[in-house]
Amino acid sequence: MEKTNKTSLGLEENVAGLLSYVLGWLTGLIFLLAEKKSKFVRFHALQSIMTFLPLSVLAWLLGWIGAPKVTYGSYYGYSVPTVNPGIPALTYLSWIIWAISFVLWIVLMIKAYQGEKFKLPVVGDIAEKHA
Numbered sequence: 001m002e003k004t005n006k007t008s009l010g011l012e013e014n015v016a017g018l019l020s021y022v023l024g025w026l027t028g029l030i031f032l033l034a035e036k037k038s039k040f041v042r043f044h045a046l047q048s049i050m051t052f053l054p055l056s057v058l059a060w061l062l063g064w065i066g067a068p069k070v071t072y073g074s075y076y077g078y079s080v081p082t083v084n085p086g087i088p089a090l091t092y093l094s095w096i097i098w099a100i101s102f103v104l105w106i107v108l109m110i111k112a113y114q115g116e117k118f119k120l121p122v123v124g125d126i127a128e129k130h131a
Contacts, residue, residue, distance in 0.1 A: 008037035017044040017112030021105060024052035039131045044112045046127035051104060051120060059097035066090025 007016045009031075017040055020031040028048025035041045068086040072079045104120075111118035119128060 005038070007035055007041050009034055009041075013038050013040045014113050014115045016041040017115075018109050020045040021048050021052075021109045021112060024056065024101075024105065025049045028052065040115075040117060043117060043127050043131035044108070046131055047108070047120060047123055050123040050127055051108070052101060055097055055101045055104075059094045059101065062090045062097065063094035066092075066094060 028045045032045035066087040
């Protein structure tokens with residue numbers, strides 16, 4: 001593990017880096033706004049936002065679109081439920097995205113705690129440039 005330094009928040013850099021992933025993009029946003037000094041923490045906060053916000057939105061949308069829906073229609077004055085089976089492939093794709101997100105979440109927290117500036121493809125370069 002690399003030597004850690006204190007951040008402007010009074011935390012060790014590796015701990016603040018880990019915390020920027022704990023609640024996904026939400027803690028990434030908090031640490032990006034709060035941390036003024038440490039490029040290490042700002043990098044991990046940006047990478048957290050740029051990784052988990054799009055994955056969360058995509059997984060949620062696919063799950064919502066693919067989920068079965070119950071609608072109610074009228075049949076001789078009675079409310080009758082009708083089930084639309086949805087699109088199971090989209091629901092499964094949503095589950096796969098959540099599983100990938102979970103694995104990334106664990107790996108990124110471990111790497112940040114170890115003091116490593118572990119860059120994901122594409123978003124890691126962008127986060128490094130703007131940290």
